[in-house]
Amino acid sequence: xxxxxxxxxxxxxxxxxxxxxxxxxxxxxxxxxxxxxxxxxxxxxxxxxxxxxxxxxxxxxxxxxxxxxxxxxxxxxxxxxxxxxxxxxxxxxxxxxxxxxxxxxxxxxxxxxxxxxxxxxxxxxxxxxxxxxxxxxxxxxxxxxxxxxxxxxxxxxxxxxxxxxxxxxxxxxxxxxxxxxxxxxxxxxxxxxxxxxxxxxxxxxxxxxxxxxxxxxxxxxxxxxxxxxxxxxxxxxxxxxxxxxxxxxxxxxxxxxxxx
Amino acid sequence: xxxxxxxxxxxxxxxxxxxxxxxxxxxxxxxxxxxxxxxxxxxxxxxxxxxxxxxxxxxxxxxxxxxxxxxxxxxxxxxxxxxxxxxxxxxxxxxxxxxxxxxxxxxxxxxxxxxxxxxxxxxxxxxxxxxxxxxxxxxxxxxxxxxxxxxxxxxxxxxxxxxxxxxxxxxxxxxxxxxxxxxxxxxxxxxxxxxxxxxxxxxxxxxxxxxxxxxxxxxxxxxxxxxxxxxxxxxxxxxxxxxxxxxxxxxxxxxxxxxxxxxxxx
Ligand SMILES: Nc1ncnc2c1ncn2[C@@H]1O[C@H](COP(=O)(O)OP(=O)(O)OP(=O)(O)O)[C@@H](O)[C@H]1O
Ligand SMILES: [Mg+2]
Numbered sequence: 332x333x334x335x336x337x338x339x340x341x342x343x344x345x346x347x348x349x350x351x352x353x354x355x356x357x358x359x360x361x362x363x364x365x366x367x368x369x370x371x372x373x374x375x376x377x378x379x380x381x382x383x384x385x386x387x388x389x390x391x392x393x394x395x396x397x398x399x400x401x402x403x404x405x406x407x408x409x410x411x412x413x414x415x416x417x418x419x420x421x422x423x424x425x426x427x428x429x430x431x432x433x434x435x436x437x438x439x440x441x442x443x444x445x446x447x448x449x450x451x452x453x454x455x456x457x458x459x460x461x462x463x464x465x466x467x468x469x470x471x472x473x474x475x476x477x478x479x480x481x482x483x484x485x486x487x488x489x490x491x492x493x494x495x496x497x498x499x500x501x502x503x504x505x506x507x508x509x510x511x512x513x514x515x516x517x518x519x520x521x522x523x524x525x526x527x528x529x530x531x532x533x534x535x536x537x538x539x540x541x542x543x544x545x546x547x548x549x550x551x552x553x554x555x556x557x558x559x560x561x562x563x564x565x566x567x568x569x570x571x572x573x574x575x576x577x578x579x580x581x582x583x584x585x586x587x588x589x590x591x
Numbered sequence: 592x593x594x595x596x597x598x599x600x601x602x603x604x605x606x607x608x609x610x611x612x613x614x615x616x617x618x619x620x621x622x623x624x625x626x627x628x629x630x631x632x633x634x635x636x637x638x639x640x641x642x643x644x645x646x647x648x649x650x651x652x653x654x655x656x657x658x659x660x661x662x663x664x665x666x667x668x669x670x671x672x673x674x675x676x677x678x679x680x681x682x683x684x685x686x687x688x689x690x691x692x693x694x695x696x697x698x699x700x701x702x703x704x705x706x707x708x709x710x711x712x713x714x715x716x717x718x719x720x721x722x723x724x725x726x727x728x729x730x731x732x733x734x735x736x737x738x739x740x741x742x743x744x745x746x747x748x749x750x751x752x753x754x755x756x757x758x759x760x761x762x763x764x765x766x767x768x769x770x771x772x773x774x775x776x777x778x779x780x781x782x783x784x785x786x787x788x789x790x791x792x793x794x795x796x797x798x799x800x801x802x803x804x805x806x807x808x809x810x811x812x813x814x815x816x817x818x819x820x821x822x823x824x825x826x827x828x829x830x831x832x833x834x835x836x837x838x839x840x841x842x843x844x845x846x847x848x849x850x851x852x853x854x855x856x857x
Contacts, residue, residue: 395729421731435726439714449730452737502730 342554346373347406348506348538349394354403356389363389364400365562371506371538376528378541378549378570380584381559387542388432390559391508394540395429396420408505425453428499428537432510434491436483436498443479446470446498453502469497473527489520493527500531507531507539513548525551546585558584621813625743628736635741642745650699650706650753657698658757662764665689670772680783683775686765687784691796695758696751697844700803703750704836708811711742712832715815716825724816739816743808750804751797758796795851802847803840810836 349371356364363386371377381387392398393405396412405412410423436445446466450457457465470476473493483491492512499507509528513521525548531537532552541552549556550570557567560580566573574585602609666686673679715738718724727734766780775783811832818828 392725397725397728417733421733424729424731427729429726429729431722431726433721435722437718437723437726438721448732452730452732498726498730 342375343373347371348373348408349540350404350406351390351393352404352406354390354393354400354405356386356393356398356400363562367403367559367563369557369564369567371540373538374532374536375554376532376539376541376552378543378553378556379559380543380546380549380556380573382584383544385559386562387559388510391429391510391540391542394506394508395424395427425502426505428496428502428504428507430492430496430499430507430509430512432514432542434483434488434495436491436494438483441480441482442470442475442486442494445483445494446501449498449502465501469500472500472530473497474523489516489524492516492524496524496527503535505535505537507537509539509541509543511542511544513543513545518547521545521548522551524548528552617817618813621816622809624735625740625809628733628740629744631736633736635737638737638741639744639748642742643749646703646707646745646749647753649710650703653702653706654699654753654757655760657702658695658760659764661694661698662686662690662761662766663768665694665761666765666768670768679773682769683765683780683784684787687762688787688792690758690761690765691788692792693844693848695761696754696796696800696803697840698761699750699754699757700800700807700840701837703746703753703804704807704833704840707746708807708832708836709829711746711808711811712815712818713825713829715739715742715812716818716828717822719816719818720821720824735816739812742812743805746808746811747801747804750807751800754796754800754803789855791851791855795847799844799847802843806839806843807836810839 347370349369351367351369354364354367355362367390369377379387379390389398393400394407394412396415399413407423408426410419412420412423415423436442437448440448443466446469447462450462450465466479467476470479473496475490475493475497478486478490478494483494486494496509496512507528512524512528516524528539528541529552532539539552541548543549553570555567556570556573558565558573558581565578565581566576574581576582604612666682669685670679670682673681673685715724718738724734724738727737762781762784766775766777769775769780814828814832814835818824820827
């Protein structure tokens with residue numbers, strides 16, 4: 332398995348970019364998050380693990396204000412998300428990249444238009460040429476330069492995922508949120524995505540939350556791992572630390588991933 | 592834990608009535624939001640124009656056909672009854688009144704509700720369930736402005752234009768039928784037709800079709816924007832958009848006609 336190693340990159344343990352405190356969230360009678368706490372440091376990749384339906388996607392939606400918690404505080408880049416006015420929230424959103432579980436590409440637009448959209452709508456001073464260059468740069472980063480004029484429906488699931496990531500990279504975010512970046516992909520493509528995640532971290536010094544079920548992805552990308560069980564983080568630490576804990580549910584998560 | 596104990600739900604009236612009232616309230620909020628967002632920049636004029644063309648292109652063939660056939664058939668069917676009274680010369684007036692006051696805008700609105708309303712409902716519905724609307728939101732683009740306001744504006748602008756066009760095509764169809772029987776010139780057909788129409792008639796017709804256009808847009812976007820439950824929800828959004836907007840169009844037609852009659856009376 333690929334271990335993580337840095338060439339030149341430091342995690343600044345002094346600077347918190349995300350701070351989640353005692354967060355609760357329910358949908359009707361379904362209590363999803365029950366007192367979640369988590370800190371993410373500058374330049375760090377943190378992997379959130381947890382079974383399907385435990386509220387991982389809900390958690391990162393709170394960070395960009397797509398959902399609002401019932402209780403607790405969510406602080407991102409020094410600002411409390413639920414208290415922000417629309418204008419400030421949008422300013423914050425521009426500093427966060429959110430890559431959706433199902434890519435969420437605009438299917439009425441081709442790939443180029445998809446990638447341009449965040450730029451054209453938010454950076455109106457850019458010239459056509461600058462936009463084109465930015466598009467080429469992110470397409471290069473995800474290795475799909477030849478697909479520019481195709482529609483999302485013409486791409487495979489893995490390619491769509493990569494375009495989804497490219498679309499979030501185009502605004503050069505300080506924080507990246509990846510919702511299951513490798514699910515449903517073959518091992519080789521998954522490895523490429525893992526490498527991409529690490530490259531983004533090193534190149535742009537981004538902090539990331541990576542949601543996944545895939546322990547290979549977790550091991551390859553994580554500086555720390557957080558295990559979501561029953562609406563709270565049961566344990567947070569390095570990959571080895573978390574899976575050294577002799578808790579039945581953590582161990583079975585491990586065992587099902589690596590059939591022994 | 593595998594079982595969650597569910598508290599019995601209480602309703603003010605009954606499930607059906609409560610849901611309906613909540614629906615009406617939500618639609619009211621949606622319309623309110625539309626007017627609030629309408630007056631805030633940016634307006635995305637390009638998208639509005641594109642959407643106007645979409646509305647036109649989607650419905651033009653059907654409107655042309657229906658308008659024309661309505662004109663021809665209506666004239667053909669009315670002629671014998673009028674001839675009984677020796678009043679065949681009133682045909683242009685009769686047809687103009689029928690087309691301008693009622694049929695032109697109504698036919699157009701119903702066709703647009705079917706073709707445009709359903710496609711707006713389906714488009715926004717699928718954007719909602721595949722999280723494209725959320726994606727827009729996290730790229731700091733207001734999806735309500737970009738998707739809803741633009742489409743509602745487009746239908747509000749395009750439907751009246753299409754209604755005028757439909758009325759014109761209907762009159763043309765009627766003229767062709769009249770012309771086949773009597774040697775009426777195009778000009779005198781129109782002069783004859785419009786002599787019986789008052790300003791209130793024309794004004795009401797235009798006002799009505801603006802209202803219909805707005806209704807089609809707002810119901811289509813409301814249903815699509817609030818779609819839930821995956822692909823099934825998309826179909827339902829499209830379907831409900833058509834049914835609800837047709838229903839409202841009929842109600843509006845009746846109310847507007849009633850009000851304009853009162854105005855004429857005074
Ligand atoms: N908008 C919503 N309305 C109602 N319920 C919701 C909503 N979003 C999520 N839920 C519920 O919250 C729970 C957690 O959902 P979430 O999408 O966060 O799961 P997840 O951990 O991301 O799972 P997966 O790994 O399958 O993606 C689910 O039971 C889901 O049904
Ligand atoms: Mg999820």
